[in-house]
Amino acid sequence: MAKAEQNPSEEQKVMKGTSAVARGVMAANPDVVSAYPITPQTGVVEKLSDLVADGELDSEFIKVDSEFNAASTCIGASAAGARAFSATSSQGLKLMSEPLFTAAGMRLPIVMAVANRSLSAPLSIWADHTDAFAERDGGMMQFHAEDVQEAIDHVLMGFRVAEQVNLPVLSNFDGFILTHVQEPADIPTEEEVSEFLPPRDPEYTLDPSDPKTMGAFARPEHWTEARYEIQRAMEESKDVWAKTVEEFKEIFGRDYTEYNGMLDTYHGDADYRLVALGSMCGTIRKVIDEYRAEGVDVGLIRPRVHRPFPTEELREALGDAEAVGVLTKEMSPGYESALAGEIKGTLYHAENQPPIKSFVVGMAGRDITASDIGAMIEETMEASAPMAFDEQESWPQLREELLADGGD
Amino acid sequence: MSESEDPYENLTITTGAVVEPNTSRVNKTGSWRQFKPVINVDACIACGQCDTYCPDQAAKPVEGEDYYGFDLDYCKGCGICEEVCPTDAIDMIREEK
Incomplete structure (x- = not known):
């Protein structure tokens, strides 16, 4: 970077x-x-x-x-x-x-x-x-x-x-x-x-x-x-x-060799690890710095490559985390974030399966603020398995007051 | 067609499944035919319309003659030649085996 x-x-x-x-x-x-x-x-x-x-x-x-x-x-x-x-x-x-x-x-x-x-x-x-x-x-x-x-x-x-x-x-x-x-x-x-x-x-x-x-x-x-x-x-x-x-x-001279070029990490051995793609990781790094200054051990795993999927690298990078939060700018209607689903699939036959929460954020250019990321870090820290399907994923930026039924 | 007669059964897949030219010649599509074209050589004026329109390149001038004939190895019997022939020299006749 x-x-x-x-x-x-x-x-x-x-x-x-x-x-x-x-x-x-x-x-x-x-x-x-x-x-x-x-x-x-x-x-x-x-x-x-x-x-x-x-x-x-x-x-x-x-x-x-x-x-x-x-x-x-x-x-x-x-x-x-x-x-x-x-x-x-x-x-x-x-x-x-x-x-x-x-x-x-x-x-x-x-x-x-x-x-x-x-x-x-x-x-x-x-x-x-x-x-x-x-x-x-x-x-x-x-x-x-x-x-x-x-x-x-x-x-x-x-x-x-x-x-x-x-x-x-x-x-x-x-x-x-x-x-x-x-x-x-x-x-x-x-x-x-x-x-x-x-x-x-x-x-x-x-x-x-x-x-x-x-x-x-x-x-x-x-x-x-x-x-x-x-x-x-x-x-x-x-x-x-x-x-x-x-x-x-x-x-x-630019070094993209971490994890065979598949992943880029920031405090990648932290207890709590966020996963995200692309530009939002700049903001995430800043928020991680703030939380780490307060003593929260949180880091970032950023897949550089999505296909081929970095299966072995993600097993290594996420397997020993206390909990993982996947921040994603995509969703698969009727299931969950495709990235989160793939990460869960990749860990299924690995040695450890940390609890994983996914967050649908930043859709269609909605800004992802530092406080949004802070809240997702805190929610990730509380993640524990087993989880009901509707607990796995949340839409933290959803403005429920705009929904026709007020979100009820 | 039984499997043992399939000329493509053991075709090797190259990168991008690229195929050499003329490989389809081994596939004698004439076996699909239900009607075959029969030409009245006296009526044929050798205009070549049947050749122009034939989707299987099965209509060809007969060597040394002034009329056209059909390669029944590849003619699928679609009948387009019969439709386009300006002198009605072609009839489609049901195949009998």
């Missing part, structure tokens, strides 16, 4: 999150960029379009009529051997959902920046993780950035790992909170990135002089094996990712 208290160094530049990500993408030298504008992502591809138009980036910027065609264009480009990039948010990601599952099945290493935003209805442009979690089961790797620097670096590392394991990447960063913030960040140069990221060397390409069929029909006799190969590639990607964060550290 970049330290907010530091002044920008010589190498750092202060720019808007979307521009910084676009500059990082430029350093990866994509052959093709195709996207359709959507708030709060638009700045990423708007900047890339500028860079192409100004001759700074030698890339095909392909304008399309929709996100469906943006993703489909990336599929075609990637199948032809190109390094392809796109970016989207929310409804745009939903419209890409069908071609993205196809990209995973065709094993195409398309990398996308996803500026996370809630899904309609009601329409909202603000951040939560509903969009990313709705694409969870497609076969795309998913990363979550805490700050702008990570949003840049995850895209670069995303290309490196994607092109080795042949899976697409969704690199998530919170809409507005990270897309529209002005923050100092190291913008990697093309020279540095070319040392880290060699040219793509695909096993198969679409080439009229050597025809192949990609994404063809599979009968029940074969489909299982094709899908199993995605599962195997996801497993393999854990090792590749662990090596990638090491290589990244050597070249760029």
Whole structure:
């Protein structure tokens, strides 16, 4: 995590999150960029379009009529051997959902920046993780950035790992909170990135002089094996990712190697541990400092990677906690937070199962305040098993007075 | 088709399930057919409409002749050729086995 208290160094530049990500993408030298504008992502591809138009980036910027065609264009480009990039948010990601599952099945290493935003209805442009979690089961790797620097670096590392394991990447960063913030960040140069990221060397390409069929029909006799190969590639990607964060550290000096690059922790051995994704962790760290100053042993476990799921790492990081609180910007209507459910599942066959409470907060851009986090720390400290289903999860920011029945 | 005759049964899955060209030729889809096209060679003017519209590329000019014929290994018997033939030279006849 970049330290907010530091002044920008010589190498750092202060720019808007979307521009910084676009500059990082430029350093990866994509052959093709195709996207359709959507708030709060638009700045990423708007900047890339500028860079192409100004001759700074030698890339095909392909304008399309929709996100469906943006993703489909990336599929075609990637199948032809190109390094392809796109970016989207929310409804745009939903419209890409069908071609993205196809990209995973065709094993195409398309990398996308996803500026996370809630899904309609009601329409909202603000951040939560509903969009990313709705694409969870497609076969795309998913990363979550805490700050702008990570949003840049995850895209670069995303290309490196994607092109080795042949899976697409969704690199998530919170809409507005990270897309529209002005923050100092190291913008990697093309020279540095070319040392880290060699040219793509695909096993198969679409080439009229050597025809192949990609994404063809599979009968029940074969489909299982094709899908199993995605599962195997996801497993393999854990090792590749662990090596990638090491290589990244050597070249760029930024250290994402904790827990094989899967988790980032802050007082990770504390009695009480919060789990959260993305930008809200900045506030959580500050509140943890305050509680620790009062003698409360509380820490943070932040999954950097959501797919492949950091099963072994989370067992190690959470297994000996007194209690765990999962703060989540997504929910699965009819059950509970998907992240909380996955963490419980991952601990089920582990040695210990700490009690886990989940908290649905920060939906559609609702601010998560220090006092909100303090209250969730205190509720986590009181957690004990067994729990009834309706005790497992709460919505601490719910304004019951707004409900038609007053919450009764 | 019994399992032992399935030409794809043991197809190896490559990364992304990429398939080499022309692999579908081993699948003789003519076995699906219920009606087969029969051409009246005197009425055929060799315009090639049947070839243009055939979804299975089963209508082809007969070598050395001035009329068209059908590759019954792949013709599924859809009857599009009968519909598009401008001289009504094609009749679809029920297959008898």
